[in-house]
Amino acid sequence: MKETEKPSSAIAKEKPFERLVEGELRIAGGFTWKLCNLLSAIESTGSLSRAAKKVGLSYKGAWEILERANNLSPRLLVTTAIGGKHGGGSVLTDAGKSLLKLLARLRKEHDRFLDRINRELEADTEFNYLIRRTLMKASARNQFFGTVSEIHEGGINVEIVIALKGGDTLVAAITQESMKNLGVAEGVEVVALIKAPQVLIVTDLGPYRLSARNQLSGTVSRLQKGAVNTEVVVGLPGGNSVYATVTNDSIEELGLAEGNGVVAAFKANAVFLAVAS
Structure with missing residues (x-):
């Protein structure tokens, strides 16, 4: 042989x-x-x-x-x-x-x-990353893959900073217990899930500031109008897309149109995390 x-x-x-x-x-x-x-x-x-x-x-x-x-x-x-x-x-x-x-x-x-x-x-x-992530079934419209870059621990809750592709970041607030159960640590790859109704679309804050921890600036890439609500898709500079559900009345009041610059905002506690088992 x-x-x-x-x-x-x-x-x-x-x-x-x-x-x-x-x-x-x-x-x-x-x-x-x-x-x-x-x-x-x-x-x-x-x-x-x-x-x-x-x-x-x-x-x-x-x-x-x-x-x-x-x-x-x-x-x-x-x-x-x-x-x-x-x-x-x-x-x-x-x-x-x-x-x-x-x-x-x-x-x-x-x-x-x-x-x-x-x-x-x-x-x-x-390919493995892509195919295994698509196997995950979740009702959340927004599903982002990223890597934990920072962890800020508090008394009960923990702030998890997640680096997305292209330089975008988002923040999730979870409990200490959840962090331990999920095995979340710096360098760990996670999937961040946010339901579309939890995402606010802001066109002009003026002199005001938002309390939402996540404020992602992007451009409206698509508006999918329904009977009551419109799905707003915001393209981020890094290549990800954020989905928001907005009432048709709000779309008219904001004067939203494809190509408009907007901010997609959502609270850190609206972000759910998933890790590979």
């Missing part, structure tokens, strides 16, 4: 990985994998009735698949004897065994292909 080659035992012990890409092997034409499964079951049981039951087909359905295959194949795939003490037997012919082996090889090659693709994707950090 060459030094660069892995023994079969080493290959079997490779680190398991999560399959992020799945795919079904399909063959052009009218071929169905039901036939392959049926042939395999016939080979192992020696009976069409038991094979049909094993693959979840009715006896009539199995007969129809087998008859059609035998009719279309240049050579018989299965020979079947009807009747007898055990209801007759079914045996794969040499042609049937050859077809089954070919299909098994195709499936094996298909599985190897998927394994290779999944291992390549596993090694791609950015």
